[in-house]
Amino acid sequence: MAAPRSIVILTGAGISAESGIDTFRSAGGLWEQHRVEDVATPEGFARNPDLVLNFYDMRRAALAAVEPNPAHRALARLEREFAGELLLITQNVDDLHERGGSGQVLHMHGELKSALCQSCETRSPWHGTMIERPPCPVCRAPTLRPDVVWFGEMPYQMGRIYQALETCDLFVSIGTSGAVYPAAGFVQEARAAGSRTLELNLEPSEGSRMFHETRLGPASVVVPEWVDEVLGS
Numbered sequence: 001m002a003a004p005r006s007i008v009i010l011t012g013a014g015i016s017a018e019s020g021i022d023t024f025r026s027a028g029g030l031w032e033q034h035r036v037e038d039v040a041t042p043e044g045f046a047r048n049p050d051l052v053l054n055f056y057d058m059r060r061a062a063l064a065a066v067e068p069n070p071a072h073r074a075l076a077r078l079e080r081e082f083a084g085e086l087l088l089i090t091q092n093v094d095d096l097h098e099r100g101g102s103g104q105v106l107h108m109h110g111e112l113k114s115a116l117c118q119s120c121e122t123r124s125p126w127h128g129t130m131i132e133r134p135p136c137p138v139c140r141a142p143t144l145r146p147d148v149v150w151f152g153e154m155p156y157q158m159g160r161i162y163q164a165l166e167t168c169d170l171f172v173s174i175g176t177s178g179a180v181y182p183a184a185g186f187v188q189e190a191r192a193a194g195s196r197t198l199e200l201n202l203e204p205s206e207g208s209r210m211f212h213e214t215r216l217g218p219a220s221v222v223v224p225e226w227v228d229e230v231l232g233s
């Protein structure tokens, strides 16, 4: 098998599971603890902003208690040592890729440590809470919301993502259930453009049959093994 020249990686909640962050759809996961309609839609935010702001304030605060795991660190090593092109796309809103050492991370669903002003639409780094309605750092309006892409909203940088899927020769999906579009459709886009496709996941996902190859196991094991393979050591 020829060495890849250009790799696109998509990660999901599964890559952060071993760091202690709940996934969404596992037993006891976030979507069993909270109703999606209440905390992850613009309509839910309009209905009960306190519930939503509190939900993301708690998740943001919880980041202080978790650490990146060997899967995050292995992808950071790949960024440092891979001679070809690499685009790391994550559906995750946590900051564990960056804390694991990755410098270039495309957060297609936004970030917990970012605030979006509903008045001036500026995105600002944010580490504190929003429940007390703090002023926007730019326009001072008390209209900040979590900078997270909710259901029914357009993910970030879709043009750049589709361009990379058109030209890569290897697409790798890590720790995602393939339940949510447009991310769940990336494997088909990449395949249609002639790319090889690889899935690394704890268990078969909804999209497994669309991949050329699936390797099952915890991310902290299968991701470093795969990175060693790509880097030849």
Ligand code: APR
Pocket (backbone or CB within 6 Å): 011, 012, 013, 014, 015, 017, 018, 023, 024, 025, 026, 029, 091, 092, 109, 174, 175, 176, 177, 178, 179, 180, 200, 201, 202, 203, 204, 205, 217, 218, 219, 220
């Ligand atoms: N290692 C590898 N994979 C794992 C691990 C692990 N330790 N633990 C769980 N997984 C896998 C599960 O088997 C599952 O396929 O990670 C996947 C997690 O799936 P979801 O909980 O559905 O999370 P994700 O695919 O990231 O969700 C997509 O849905 O709720 C929205 O916007 C939210 O970005 C999120 C999107």
